[in-house]
Amino acid sequence: MPELQLLTADHAPAVLAFERENRTFFAASVPDRGDAFFRDYAARHAALLAEQDTGAIRCHVLVADDGAGGEILGRFNLYDLADGSAELGFRVAQKATGRGLATATVHRLFALAATEYALTRLTANAAKANHASRAVLTRTGFRPTGHEVDLRMGGPGLAYERDLSDIGG
Template structure:
């Protein structure tokens, strides 16, 4: 868990930015951050998930990319976040592409992603990474936004 403190700093520094695009995770998430992170690290270690961070040349976390349930035939789900200050540099596309390559190497057959209809930049990232629009989908917990589902075979 060498990235625990920088990851928490990344999430806290960008909380309002992410909440405006996806929805807020709530105070409980942040008050129990280390417990949530320990659960994700255990998933990663067991091969159930693939959790990645993108670190810049200064050693700062500028993005994270998660693929959860990679051990299941369906549904492996992609999630990613890029720091507000790092937007527009291709980091999301690079991070997603890199994570998909790792997932394909582990035998993941298909990946799904959700994106808010009000987040055109994230929709472009998915399209650049070979995802196709599937249709409307339920929003993540805590979000009141309208979401679309995308899918890609690996």
């Protein structure tokens, strides 16, 4: 099973490669990050690490265990950590889809969220057209809140929430 790791400076080249390799795939279901994201990635990565140092976010990467030299298979991030709550965002490489990795990794992230980060509730948003992400959220126990959200350029989305009180901590 691939390893879920907290994002570090050492991950920067592999994360950039992951984003480049999957850019077209991701753009089919979420807004494209734009050329500036890739051009200025080193600064963006450093900014994420600085924000992570404040405790406001926790960024994770799913690293292949197949001898691929630390290849990134996915990103699983918790944003806006405050008052026992955070928002989950994730993306998985095209070649890693359909194997249950996203579902398994979100479950692993629940344990981290509850035990390491003292979170009791997670929220998430998914574009209505992003059936894969919505399926992962449903399979992992997220419940639709009934609220629609505007995902900026991603169009209309649905809000979800997950109580973590059933996770040992």
